[in-house]
Structures are given as structure tokens and as C-alpha cells.
Amino acid sequence: MDYLATKYLRPRKIPSTACSGCGLGQIHKKVVKAIDELGLDIGDVIWGTGIGCAGRQTFATWKGDNFAGTHGRVYALATGLRLALPPDKKIILTVGDGDAFGIGFNHLLNCARRNVDLTIIVCDNLGYMSTGGQYGWTTPEGYRTDSSPYGMWEPNWMQGGRDVLNILREAGATFLARHTSIEGQEAVESIKKAILNKGFSLVHMPYPCVTNFAERALGSRRPAVMYRWFKERTIKLNEKVDEKALGDIYFRTGIYHDASNSRPEFAETLRSRVAEIQRRFR
Amino acid sequence: MRRTLDTGNAAITEGAIIAGCRVFAGYPITPATEIAENMSRRLPQVGGYYLQAEDELAALHICIGASLGGLKAMTATSGPGYILYADPYGWAIGSEIPVVIVNAQRVGPVSGITGAPGQGEFYLSRYPTQGGNFETIVLAPNSVQEAFTLTVEAFYLAERFRTPVTLLADQLVTDGWETLILPETEEEIQAMGLKVIPRRINEGPEFYPATDEIDIPPVVLGHNTGAACSDWTPTAEGYDTEEVEWQHKHAYRLIYKIRNHKDLITRYEAYFLEDDPEVILVSYGSPSRVVKSAVKAAREKGLKVGGLRLISLWPFPDEIFTKTAKYLSVELNYDGQLVREVQRAMPKGSEVHFMGKCGELPTVAELMELIEALLKGQPLKAKPWEMEAW
Numbered sequence: 001m002d003y004l005a006t007k008y009l010r011p012r013k014i015p016s017t018a019c020s021g022c023g024l025g026q027i028h029k030k031v032v033k034a035i036d037e038l039g040l041d042i043g044d045v046i047w048g049t050g051i052g053c054a055g056r057q058t059f060a061t062w063k064g065d066n067f068a069g070t071h072g073r074v075y076a077l078a079t080g081l082r083l084a085l086p087p088d089k090k091i092i093l094t095v096g097d098g099d100a101f102g103i104g105f106n107h108l109l110n111c112a113r114r115n116v117d118l119t120i121i122v123c124d125n126l127g128y129m130s131t132g133g134q135y136g137w138t139t140p141e142g143y144r145t146d147s148s149p150y151g152m153w154e155p156n157w158m159q160g161g162r163d164v165l166n167i168l169r170e171a172g173a174t175f176l177a178r179h180t181s182i183e184g185q186e187a188v189e190s191i192k193k194a195i196l197n198k199g200f201s202l203v204h205m206p207y208p209c210v211t212n213f214a215e216r217a218l219g220s221r222r223p224a225v226m227y228r229w230f231k232e233r234t235i236k237l238n239e240k241v242d243e244k245a246l247g248d249i250y251f252r253t254g255i256y257h258d259a260s261n262s263r264p265e266f267a268e269t270l271r272s273r274v275a276e277i278q279r280r281f282r
Numbered sequence: 283m284r285r286t287l288d289t290g291n292a293a294i295t296e297g298a299i300i301a302g303c304r305v306f307a308g309y310p311i312t313p314a315t316e317i318a319e320n321m322s323r324r325l326p327q328v329g330g331y332y333l334q335a336e337d338e339l340a341a342l343h344i345c346i347g348a349s350l351g352g353l354k355a356m357t358a359t360s361g362p363g364y365i366l367y368a369d370p371y372g373w374a375i376g377s378e379i380p381v382v383i384v385n386a387q388r389v390g391p392v393s394g395i396t397g398a399p400g401q402g403e404f405y406l407s408r409y410p411t412q413g414g415n416f417e418t419i420v421l422a423p424n425s426v427q428e429a430f431t432l433t434v435e436a437f438y439l440a441e442r443f444r445t446p447v448t449l450l451a452d453q454l455v456t457d458g459w460e461t462l463i464l465p466e467t468e469e470e471i472q473a474m475g476l477k478v479i480p481r482r483i484n485e486g487p488e489f490y491p492a493t494d495e496i497d498i499p500p501v502v503l504g505h506n507t508g509a510a511c512s513d514w515t516p517t518a519e520g521y522d523t524e525e526v527e528w529q530h531k532h533a534y535r536l537i538y539k540i541r542n543h544k545d546l547i548t549r550y551e552a553y554f555l556e557d558d559p560e561v562i563l564v565s566y567g568s569p570s571r572v573v574k575s576a577v578k579a580a581r582e583k584g585l586k587v588g589g590l591r592l593i594s595l596w597p598f599p600d601e602i603f604t605k606t607a608k609y610l611s612v613e614l615n616y617d618g619q620l621v622r623e624v625q626r627a628m629p630k631g632s633e634v635h636f637m638g639k640c641g642e643l644p645t646v647a648e649l650m651e652l653i654e655a656l657l658k659g660q661p662l663k664a665k666p667w668e669m670e671a672w
Contacts, residue, residue: 068514080307080346
């Protein structure tokens with residue numbers, strides 16, 4: 001077994017319950033690697049998840065404390081938890097694209113506004129794959145899914161001049177990055193920065209789903225087809241390309257916004273204000 | 283003791299603080315807004331946190347998150363917010379997280395009439411979430427003073443049973459001004475019969491044992507106990523499972539930890555029940571104040587009338603319906619909710635009748651009219667509140 005898995009993950013949860021060929025494990029490993037490289041122990045991290053592929057497959061894999069919230073509400077749950085936990089404990093959430101950018105988007109934005117100290121890894125398989133493959137809010141426009149048999153014609157959060165990370169930046173997030181799961185150490189470095197930011201950090205990580213997405217959208221369940229599709233669309237932020245010529249969805253990867261430790265953290269603010277009021281009333 | 287004139291909203295706030303509540307997350311809603319306002323002022327004074335959430339879904343989730351981190355938490359709302367609690371309420375039931383939920387009932391359906399009392403969430407408080415396979419604990423105060431004591435009680439039961447407890451009040455109880463006596467010392471708290479237990483921490487590895495036992499510490503994260511809690515069916519260690527056997531065990535626990543310890547929950551008041559009542563009025567919350575007056579007035583006239591005032595609503599106290607009589611359920615709704623449970627629980631040979639009002643209390647005169655008709659065996663006059671089917 002992988003040394004990181006031996007050190008941090010529960011043997012009971014290995015091998016993963018994800019489909020063979022799924023890219024989720026690539027993200028899972030990068031998060032654990034980032035934790036390891038930061039020298040964090042099992043007791044330093046509380047691992048939370050949402051619902052769907054990302055939530056179910058990563059829940060209770062962490063040797064320490066684990067929780068899984070209701071669909072889309074784990075951000076609110078984690079806000080309450082953040083208040084109760086000592087500030088040095090890290091809360092890391094692995095959630096899906098539907099959870100973060102669909103059903104939970106309101107709570108996610110409010111978390112960013114408050115700058116709650118959370119590290120949110122959005123594991124994005126480009127739609128609702130756990131339920132069989134319906135389109136979601138990052139599904140590439142025009143692509144076929146089980147619920148867009150004629151091609152997805154709803155505008156998504158990724159194309160047409162929109163970027164979900166811009167919305168989160170406006171909302172007050174203090175660290176934002178995007179990496180596809182097929183990237184290497186650069187993704188780990190971003191996750192490390194996200195964990196170190198005492199505030200709202202989010203890393204958007206699109207990853208390949210060979211079972212449902214690839215089957216409908218690309219007409220093949222061969223991992224090579226799906227991984228090649230991802231590789232062609234993973235373009236570093238500073239890389240010069242003719243974006244118009246690409247003519248399809250692509251993922252610009254790197255750090256989008258690093259305002260780490262520049263805004264007061266929510267729980268910290270509450271703690272200090274409450275301490276001040278309490279002194280006055282004693 | 284401190285004697286004040288205050289509202290039910292203030293009483294609930296002070297009860298929560300005495301019970302050890304240190305987090306309140308809420309969303310403004312009439313007639314529960316003043317609980318949030320009072321909490322925002324009072325909590326920081328005792329080292330607690332007030333949060334205004336983006337909606338009621340977030341409000342209860344924040345409370346549960348705080349509770350999961352080891353802090354006692356409460357939220358308060360009215361009907362339109364209570365229905366939004368469905369999602370986190372289920373999570374808290376399933377993961378067995380102690381939390382207190384106040385519902386100041388107003389007139390429905392939907393937004394209805396905001397500043398008037400109703401009793402429309404009697405059944406919703408029994409089934410506040412989907413999925414079944416659980417029992418709930420619900421307490422219903424009928425005065426400002428009782429709003430205080432039952433809030434402390436709600437926290438106590440939430441800790442012992444590891445479950446959300448709803449305080450099902452109504453607008454008259456929360457907005458009403460009455461004398462409120464507050465204890466100021468530990469001795470006074472005890473003298474009032476109030477019990478407070480601090481949060482305990484489950485050390486694992488059995489976080490969800492298949493037993494009906496109570497007083498098992500809840501999951502608290504951040505202590506590296508290896509806890510796992512989720513919305514999925516848990517194994518004893520908290521792992522998500524699709525195995526039916528574990529679902530049976532989990533359901534058994536959620537149902538029978540409450541059913542098998544019902545005696546610790548059931549609270550009620552009986553009026554003239556041992557004096558051969560032919561008619562028994564059943565009620566809870568603010569209408570029970572008028573009902574009590576009507577029963578007393580009827581007895582003064584020599585009429586054989588009794589009363590049952592429910593203080594705990596769920597689990598429903600079937601066992602207190604021992605007398606064969608003509609039961610009259612007096613409620614603040616026109617559809618008849620409590621009456622259905624009375625019909626189910628009453629002994630064979632009994633009759634059941636219903637009087638509904640909404641937005642205002644019935645009067646003693648109205649109740650007397652009904653009592654006299656029932657005693658004479660006359661049919662109740664056809665009025666909007668009389669449901670023929672009953």
C-alpha cells in the first residue's frame with residue numbers, strides 16, 4: 001500500500017469504492033500528500049465531505065475525525081464546527097461540483113463572505129455522476145449526459161465569460177486555485193497554500209469520470225479517451241494559447257487568487273469580539 | 283431569585299444560557315425574532331456566539347456543526363422556517379446530535395398570519411424530516427415561566443437522548459409578557475428542580491451502538507477519537523453502510539432509545555381527572571390556559587368535567603388517556619391535529635370531539651357552551667370549527 005495511505009488512511013477504506021479508472025483517487029492522494037508535506041498529524045485535521053461521488057468515496061477514509069454533511073450544507077455545518085474547534089485544527093472538505101456549485105452554492109458564497117477558515121477541495125466530475133450521469137453546473141456546453149440527451153444547452157458556471165472562481169473571489173474568498181486531477185506537484189503546492197491560509201480557501205479540481213461522463217459525452221469508457229480529453233484541456237494559467245481556437249471547454253490551471261491571511265477570519269473575529277464583550281460584563 | 287416582567291422570548295433566552303447554550307444561529311422570523319435579538323445581546327456576555335444565518339437550512343446546520351464541535355446550541359423559528367429545518371433535523375436525528383429547536387407557532391399554512399398564535403406543526407414536529415425510523419421529543423410550554431423551565435429541560439433531554447428536542451411554543455407564549463422568575467445561583471437552579479448536564483465526549487470506537495440505552499455521550503469532533511458521523515446509515519463505528527442489518531440496528535436505536543425511556547419525557551397536568559369526569563378537555567400551549575379556566579368554572583357549576591394539559595407532545599402520552607369519557611380537543615387550527623392522537627389513544631367506549639380556532643384563543647363562554655352540550659348529549663352546533671367527521 002502507498003506510504004501515504006498507510007500513514008493517514010484507514011485500511012478498511014482501501015481499496016477505494018470509486019469506479020476503476022476514476023480520477024478521484026488522484027485528488028484524494030494530492031490532498032493527503034499536501035497534509036503530509038505540511039507535517040500535519042492525524043489529530044490536526046478534521047475531514048468533512050458532502051454527498052455524491054466525492055463525498056461517499058472519501059468519507060471516513062481519514063484515520064482521524066470524519067464527518068459528512070447533508071447535500072450542499074456541509075459549508076454551514078463546518079461554519080458551526082469552526083466556531084467550536086480550536087483555531088489550529090484544520091477543517092478540510094472534499095465535496096463535489098453539484099454540492100458546491102449547485103445545491104450548496106448559497107452556503108458556499110456566504111462562507112466565502114464570512115472568510116471562514118476552511119479548505120474546500122471541489123472534486124468536479126463535470127456533473128451528477130453518482131446518480132448515473134446527469135448534467136451539472138460545470139458540464140461543458142453542448143455535451144451529452146443522461147439528462148441532456150440532445151446536448152447540454154443550459155449556461156454553466158465555466159463558459160461564456162463566466163468563471164465560478166471569479167464569483168467566489170467577489171464574495172470574499174482568500175485563496176482560490178484550479179487544477180485538474182492529472183496535474184502533479186503544482187496541484188499539491190496549491191493545496192498546501194490553501195490549507196495554510198487562515199480563511200476561506202477553495203481548490204477547484206476537475207477530474208475524469210470514465211463510467212458515466214465519458215460514456216455519454218465521449219462515447220467511450222476507455223480511460224485513455226477520457227484522460228486524453230482532460231490532458232488536451234488542461235492549460236496552465238500563464239500558458240499562451242489562442243483561446244478562441246480551442247472552441248470548447250478548457251481548464252486554466254494555477255493559483256487564481258492568493259490573498260492568504262489578508263482578511264480577518266470569521267471564527268477568530270467572533271472569538272475576539274466576544275472576549276472583549278465578556279470582559280466588559282464581568 | 284430575580285423577579286421580572288418579560289416575554290417568552292426572553293425566558294427562552296435565559297433558559298438556554300442557564301442550560302449551557304453557547305451558540306445560537308437563527309434567521310429573523312416573526313414571532314421568534316426576539317429570541318435571536320435577545321441571544322445576540324446575551325450570548326457574548328457569557329462567552330457565547332450569535333450568528334445570523336443566510337437561511338434556516340444554514341441556521342440549524344451551523345447549530346449542529348457547533349454541537350458536533352462540543353458546544354451546546356439552539357435555533358428558533360416559526361412555521362415557515364421550521365419546515366426548512368427538515369434537512370438538518372434529519373441529519374441531527376440520524377447522527378444523534380443534541381440540539382434545541384424552538385418553534386413559535388403562528389397561523390398557517392405558509393406565511394399565513396405572522397403575528398397571531400397557531401398550532402399547525404403538531405404533526406410536523408413528530409415528522410420534522412423524511413425517512414421515518416425515528417421518534418422525536420417535543421415539549422410545549424403554555425406560559426412565560428414554563429418557556430424558561432422547559433428550555434432548560436429541552437437541553438437536558440437533548441444531551442441524555444443525543445437528539446434534537448423541539449420546544450413547540452406559540453406566538454402568545456413567546457410574545458406574551460408575564461412574570462418571570464429567574465434563578466441566580468447554582469442553589470437556586472437546583473431549588474427550581476432544573477437539571478443541567480455538561481457536554482460529554484464519546485471516546486469511541488462504538489459511536490453508534492445498537493442499543494436503546496441513553497446517556498451515551500455524543501460524537502464530538504476535534505479530539506482525535508477517530509469519530510465518523512454522516513447522513514448515511516452508520517455501522518457502530520460510524521462507517522457508511524448499505525447493509526440492511528445495520529439499518530435495522532440504527533432504526534431500532536433511534537426509535538427505542540426514546541420509546542423505552544418515555545417515562546423520562548412524559549409531562550402533563552390533569553384537572554379533576556379523579557372526580558369522575560364525563561367530559562375531558564385536552565389541550566396544550568396557550569389555549570390550555572383558557573381550557574383550565576373553563577374546566578374550573580364548569581366544576582364550580584357542579585358539572586362533571588376534567589382536563590388534560592399536555593406538556594410533552596411527542597412521544598405521545600397514550601398512557602394518560604385512561605378514562606372512558608367524551609373527549610374534546612381544543613386546538614389553534616381548523617383541521618384538527620391533536621384530536622387524531624386523542625382518538626387513537628382514548629379507551630374504548632369514549633367519544634372524541636374537536637374545537638378549532640386559529641389566530642385567537644377560544645373564550646371560556648364558548649367552551650362552556652360546548653361542555654354543556656356534550657354533557658346533555660346534544661349534538662354540537664354546526665360552526666366552522668366543528669368537524670362533522672369527529
